[in-house]
Amino acid sequence: xxxxxxxxxxxxxxxxxxxxxxxxxxxxxxxxxxxxxxxxxxxxxxxxxxxxxxxxxxxxxxxxxxxxxxxxxxxxxxxxxxxxxxxxxxxxxxxxxxxxxxxxxxxxxxxxxxxxxxxxxxxxxxxxxxxxxxxxxxxxxxxxxxxxxxxxxxxxxxxxxxxxxxxxxxxxxxxxxxxxxxxxxxxxxxxxxxxxxxxxxxxxxxxxxxxxxxxxxxxxxxxxxxxxxxxxxxxxxxxxxxxxxxxxxxxxxxxxxxxxxxxxxxxxxxxxxxxxxxxxxxxxxxxxxxxxxxxxxxxxxxxxxxxxxxxxxxxxxxxxxxxxxxxxxxxxxxxxxxxx
Amino acid sequence: xxxxxxxxxxxxxxxxxxxxxxxxxxxxxxxxxxxxxxxxxxxxxxxxxxxxxxxxxxxxxxxxxxxxxxxxxxxxxxxxxxxxxxxxxxxxxxxxxxxxxxxxxxxxxxxxxxxxxxxxxxxxxxxxxxxxxxxxxxxxxxxxxxxxxxxxxxxxxxxxxxxxxxxxxxxxxxxxxxxxxxxxxxxxxxxxxxxxxxxxxxxxxxxxxxxxxxxxxxxxxxxxxxxxxxxxxxxxxxxxxxxxxxxxxxxxxxxxxxxxxxxxxxxxxxxxxxxxxxxxxxxxxxxxxxxxxxxxxxxxxxxxxxxxxxxxxxxxxxxxxxxxxxxxxxxxxxxxxxxxxxxxxxxxxxxxxx
Numbered sequence: 074x075x076x077x078x079x080x081x082x083x084x085x086x087x088x089x090x091x092x093x094x095x096x097x098x099x100x101x102x103x104x105x106x107x108x109x110x111x112x113x114x115x116x117x118x119x120x121x122x123x124x125x126x127x128x129x130x131x132x133x134x135x136x137x138x139x140x141x142x143x144x145x146x147x148x149x150x151x152x153x154x155x156x157x158x159x160x161x162x163x164x165x166x167x168x169x170x171x172x173x174x175x176x177x178x179x180x181x182x183x184x185x186x187x188x189x190x191x192x193x194x195x196x197x198x199x200x201x202x203x204x205x206x207x208x209x210x211x212x213x214x215x216x217x218x219x220x221x222x223x224x225x226x227x228x229x230x231x232x233x234x235x236x237x238x239x240x241x242x243x244x245x246x247x248x249x250x251x252x253x254x255x256x257x258x259x260x261x262x263x264x265x266x267x268x269x270x271x272x273x274x275x276x277x278x279x280x281x282x283x284x285x286x287x288x289x290x291x292x293x294x295x296x297x298x299x300x301x302x303x304x305x306x307x308x309x310x311x312x313x314x315x316x317x318x319x320x321x322x323x324x325x326x327x328x329x330x331x332x333x334x335x336x337x338x339x340x341x342x343x344x345x346x347x348x349x350x351x352x353x354x355x356x357x358x359x360x361x362x363x364x365x366x367x368x369x370x371x372x373x374x375x376x377x378x379x380x381x382x383x384x385x386x387x388x389x390x391x392x393x394x395x396x397x398x399x400x401x402x403x404x405x406x407x408x409x410x411x412x413x
Numbered sequence: 414x415x416x417x418x419x420x421x422x423x424x425x426x427x428x429x430x431x432x433x434x435x436x437x438x439x440x441x442x443x444x445x446x447x448x449x450x451x452x453x454x455x456x457x458x459x460x461x462x463x464x465x466x467x468x469x470x471x472x473x474x475x476x477x478x479x480x481x482x483x484x485x486x487x488x489x490x491x492x493x494x495x496x497x498x499x500x501x502x503x504x505x506x507x508x509x510x511x512x513x514x515x516x517x518x519x520x521x522x523x524x525x526x527x528x529x530x531x532x533x534x535x536x537x538x539x540x541x542x543x544x545x546x547x548x549x550x551x552x553x554x555x556x557x558x559x560x561x562x563x564x565x566x567x568x569x570x571x572x573x574x575x576x577x578x579x580x581x582x583x584x585x586x587x588x589x590x591x592x593x594x595x596x597x598x599x600x601x602x603x604x605x606x607x608x609x610x611x612x613x614x615x616x617x618x619x620x621x622x623x624x625x626x627x628x629x630x631x632x633x634x635x636x637x638x639x640x641x642x643x644x645x646x647x648x649x650x651x652x653x654x655x656x657x658x659x660x661x662x663x664x665x666x667x668x669x670x671x672x673x674x675x676x677x678x679x680x681x682x683x684x685x686x687x688x689x690x691x692x693x694x695x696x697x698x699x700x701x702x703x704x705x706x707x708x709x710x711x712x713x714x715x716x717x718x719x720x721x722x723x724x725x726x727x728x729x730x731x732x733x734x735x736x737x738x739x740x741x742x743x744x745x746x747x748x749x750x751x752x753x754x755x756x757x758x759x760x761x762x763x764x765x766x767x
Contacts, residue, residue, distance in 0.1 A: 152735075175735035181618060183735050185482050186454040200619065201607040204453075204730065204737025207619040213485050327600065 111251050114197060114222035121217065121255050125191035131178050131205060133157050134195025134394045135221065136171060138248055140164045141265055141395045142258055145171065149187050152179035155350075156195075156388040160396065180204035185214050191255070192216055195248075195392045197223040219255070221248035221393040224306060238305035238323065240314045242273060242401075245393035269398045273315060276405045280317035285408060287318040287376075288342035291329065291387075292354040293364040294371065299331035301353075308397060309348060309390045316405040318344065328391075334370050344408060345376045347384035348391075358384060383407035430709060433702070437716040441495065444720055448491045448727045453735045454482055490620035493628065493684065494726040495719035497617065498691055500632040500681040502718025504674045505692025506699070506711060507639060510646045511670050512575040518692035519678040522582035522671075525689070526589035527559020528552040528682040529613055533593050536608050537600045549683035556679035559589060564671060573667040574653075614739035615688035617726050624684050631680040635673050636715055643707040646670065650705070688722070690744040694752045695721055701755050721748070 108122040128147045130136040133156035136148055145167050152175045157168045174183050184192055184206055192199075192211060199218055200207030211218040223244050224237065246266045253262020289309055291301040303309040304326035313320055321342045322332050347365055349357045356364060362384045371377050389400035428436070450461040456479050464483045467475075474480075505518040512521075519525050531551040567573060567581040593613070600606050639646070648661045649670075656663045682688075699714040725743040732738060 177736040180453050180730075180735055180737050181486055182453040182482050185486055186478055188478050188481070198605075198608070202736070203616055203739050204618045209619045209621055209624070210486070213621045214481060327606070 109254050111254055114220050119217055124257050127189045128191045128193060129184050129187050129189040131194040132196060134392045135193035136168055137394045137396060138252060140167055142252055142261055144256055150174040153177055159386045159388045178202040178205045181206045181210045189216055192218045195221045195394060239311040241311055242397050245397050248393050269395060272398050273401060276401055284317055284319045285343040286321050287313055287344045287346050288321040288337060289346045289348055291348050291351045293361060294334060294368055296370060300334055300337060301329050302332050304330040312390055312401050312404055315401055316408050318408050338373060342374050342376045344381040348387050349384045350386045350388060430703060434712055441716050441720050444723055445491055448723055449483060449488050451727050451731055452487050456483055489622050489625050490617050493620040493625055494617050494723045496629050496632050497681045497685045498718040498722025499715045500677050501691040502695035502714045503636055504677045506696035506714045507670055507674050509696055510650050511667050512578050513650060514579060520689060523559045523563050523586035523589055524556050524678045525682055525687045526586045528556040528679060529593045529687055530589050531555020532612055533596050533609050536605050537596055552683040553679040556682060557675055560675040573664040612686045614741035615686035616740050617685055628680050628684050631676060635677045640711055643711055646707040688744060689741055690748045691718055691722055694748045698755055
């Protein structure tokens with residue numbers, strides 16, 4: 074209570090107007106600190122005078138973060154539920170109850186029909202997929218939007234400078250804290266971030282010895298075609314770095330970078346990390362790993378010779394989500410398993 | 414759409430021109446209303462009609478969800494698709510006349526590719542000097558710059574010859590396309606890549622009442638100016654000597670018309686992205702229906718272009734609902750069968766069209 078009072082004073086003092094008394098009636102939960110202001114991915118201020126009551130998540134990633142803040146009940150509908158498939162109990166069951174409004178990222182009309190007061194996306198921008206709401210559409214609907222920012226998704230590109238390599242899970246933590254602020258559950262958000270960070274540091278503490286060179290692939294390489302890999306600007310790169318590996322292609326940065334098979338042979342990966350479940354790959358999971366192991370293009374690499382090929386679902390590593398840490402633990406275990 | 418085209422050629426032969434124009438005009442009005450009733454969210458047709466009637470008779474804001482969807486999201490988009498279609502079709506008709514080439518369209522002169530370069534540079538650098546207007550302005554600047562370069566290099570001692578225009582336009586179109594691909598390949602942000610690809614294929618999502626007035630005014634004004642000049646456009650099609658014999662300064666006319674086309678294409682492409690095929694096919698459809706006289710075919714081109722893109726956008730919005738297809742895919746899928754149907758029905762396959 075004391076803390077709320079302080080927050081209230083902090084919020085009101087600069088305004089030197091309106092007392093604290095009138096707001097709590099409308100939104101008692103966090104009214105003491107209203108309005109709250111958070112930054113969107115372009116660095117613009119988004120102001121919330123009330124705690125959002127109806128939320129639409131354009132994709133499952135945003136819903137997963139909401140669920141871990143105890144806010145699943147605020148979600149009136151979601152699109153792109155695919156990330157739910159890799160979630161764990163009790164969240165998996167909880168998320169399954171959210172009405173699915175579309176298999177893909179939701180289009181503007183479908184979002185508008187829900188009359189939300191906040192639209193969330195785990196992708197770093199609005200308006201990427203065809204028909205999904207752009208900033209202008211959100212303005213038309215008079216609804217606020219927040220995205221889980223990734224460097225390179227907007228902010229880092231502003232000066233035309235190449236986005237720096239991503240080496241931490243700040244995008245996921247940042248989104249959690251932002252939602253905590255908006256929904257007035259800062260304490261819970263900070264606790265969640267602390268827990269995730271503790272798990273991340275536990276992984277870091279166990280790492281020892283040299284950093285193996287790891288090739289990330291997103292599909293089974295085909296002769297004569299470039300190999301798709303995850304560049305240094307991606308969360309996958311951050312996870313690999315945190316798990317004590319080094320990317321074979323830290324010199325490319327995009328999410329689906331093309332690299333030459335010749336370079337792969339020359340740089341000789343000591344492990345191959347298959348990021349599975351991308352829609353362009355014909356096979357998934359275990360089957361894809363087996364194909365990669367049998368692939369003649371990679372047969373000469375240390376990784377294949379030593380059988381160090383393992384996979385993670387892209388739903389754990391592509392976009393900011395609390396599940397990134399699950400992927401980190403699994404990756405670290407795979408990477409350092411039986412170092413014989 | 415297919416049913417419509419089935420009937421049109423047969424009717425066109427029997428029906429006099431004013432009646433045809435009237436039928437198409439009514440068809441467009443009906444289509445606007447029908448298209449407003451179709452979308453990812455089902456709204457009962459009675460309610461759609463009610464909202465449109467209420468709003469069009471000056472009714473004020475309402476808090477209803479259906480009003481938000483129909484009036485503020487769907488209706489502006491339907492209107493914008495009609496405006497963009499009309500603009501692109503007219504631009505195509507004029508370019509075909511100016512360079513006297515049946516496969517000409519704004520793409521051929523490098524205009525659309527120039528607009529892409531402008532847009533892509535903004536999308537990748539994230540520059541937003543002018544806020545929401547940055548992207549459309551950059552696309553327009555790109556189109557203008559492309560036309561400027563092409564005009565400068567194609568003209569010789571003030572004369573503007575069709576063949577040179579086409580050659581320079583095609584060459585620079587490829588250069589601009591190359592620049593776009595290069596920037597796309599260098600882009601590190603996958604979000605920006607996704608936006609660029611969508612922009613290259615065109616799309617009308619994001620349409621709102623605010624995006625409508627400028628393209629509508631430009632398309633309206635440009636069409637009016639072109640109708641006034643339709644006779645001169647006719648003379649231009651006849652060729653250099655015949656034009657001169659009719660007292661026409663062909664090069665000056667070409668300059669004038671191409672500037673108009675730049676304005677038209679730049680404005681439309683700026684709000685809709687690169688939508689191909691409309692500018693190429695719709696003018697031919699119009700010529701098949703009413704002949705090559707620009708005084709007769711330009712109004713038909715306007716209405717057909719509007720109809721065509723309107724229904725292409727409806728298909729883009731509804732075919733894979735609740736997701737959406739890029740409209741460029743639909744213009745090709747709908748356009749080619751349409752075109753072949755009319756061509757066969759009219760038996761004009763072998764006939765020369767300018």
